[in-house]
Amino acid sequence: MIKNYPFQNGNKRIAITTLMYALYKESLWVKVSNQELYNFAVWVAESPRNAKDEMLKYIAKFIKNHSIPWDRED
Numbered sequence: 001m002i003k004n005y006p007f008q009n010g011n012k013r014i015a016i017t018t019l020m021y022a023l024y025k026e027s028l029w030v031k032v033s034n035q036e037l038y039n040f041a042v043w044v045a046e047s048p049r050n051a052k053d054e055m056l057k058y059i060a061k062f063i064k065n066h067s068i069p070w071d072r073e074d
Helices: 011-025 034-046 049-066
Strands: 028-030 068-071
Touching: 011 028, 011 034, 034 049, 034 068
Parallel strands: none
Antiparallel strands: 028 068
């Protein structure tokens, strides 16, 4: 979502919200500061298109390193 710009405005916000929702559905949460999450979104958005494989590895590593279990009640 961040790289394809489906919306005129708010692509990073929508992408992060989608990520948080997907993690919520898996009973996970990302424990980072707002600034770190913002920096992550900007870094992904500004990454070169030809670095897709490297970015996917980085995103997976970021999520793995910052995810915590979240005991939620549905």
